[in-house]
Amino acid sequence: MTKFLSHPWVLFLLLLAQPMxxxxxxxxxxxxxxxxxxVMKLSPEQITxxxxxxxxxxxxxQRRTLSKFTKKEPRILGVESIGEPDCGCCISSVFWTAxxxxxxxxxRLVDDEERNNWxxxxxxxxxxxxxxxEGQLYAAGKHLSWEQFERSVLASEDGKYIHLSLPPEGPEDFTARVKQLKTKNPYFRTKL
Incomplete structure (x- = not known):
């Protein structure tokens, strides 16, 4: 078995198969x-x-449209951004896709009526x-400056993660700042 695993082609095939x-x-x-x-279009107020x-x-x-699919018409739905979920099992029924x-x-909407607010x-x-x-930062719905956010990220302690939820199409200069900040603290989680 060891001889088989040491063959260069086996290593190549294992590396190739890994992402799958x-x-x-x-x-x-x-x-x-x-x-x-x-897919639902958002009004300017909803985008905000x-x-x-x-x-x-x-x-x-929109509620009438959703009532065709679920018994209980929701008034409010929790939304995830595209890069947020770590796996496909515990995701929101609503994604901000543009x-x-x-x-x-x-x-997910039908199965997740009770948990959607989370x-x-x-x-x-x-x-x-x-x-x-537009690249504006918020904490608990309140506006936050970049400097305040950066201080929070850099001051975070071991094991206390900072979670940043990005828009589907954000400003490039903001994304560059986030990438740079991410290199300074391993407890800062966001998918770029």
Whole structure:
């Protein structure tokens, strides 16, 4: 067996197969092809609220649309950004997939009626930050300067993670600042 594993082709094949066996993340393209969903356009007010709090307050028309899929018409839905989920099992039914739209996964909406609020309520805990489409930072729905955010990240202690939720299409200069800051503290979690 050892002789077999030491063969160069075996190592090459194992390295090639590695990404296929990992169970990480959520794949938007795959989900859009294989899972029932609807895409909802957002009003300017909804874009602001989703960016600031990751909370979607539905209009009456949007609620009627969703009532076709679920017994209980939701008034508010928690929203995740594309890079947030660590796995495909515990994700929100609503993803902010473009500045002016969200994608709602029908099965998750039906199965997750009770837990959906968690996705915006968690944003009120210490260490959770959101960024809107214009690159403005928020903590618990309140505006935060870059300097305040940077101080929080750099002061975070071992084991206390900083979670930053980015917009689907953010300003490039902001993303560059986040990348640079991320190299300074391993407890700063965000997917770029």
């Amino acid at each position: 066996v990992r169970a990480d993340g959520f794949n938007l393209d795959w989900a859009r092809e294989n899972q029932a969903h609807i 609220t989703v960016g600031r709090e990751r909370k979607l307050i539905l209009t009456d028309s 500045t002016n739209e969200v994608t709602i996964w029908i099965e 996705y915006y309520e968690v944003r009120h805990k210490a260490g959770y930050y959101t960024v809107d489409a």
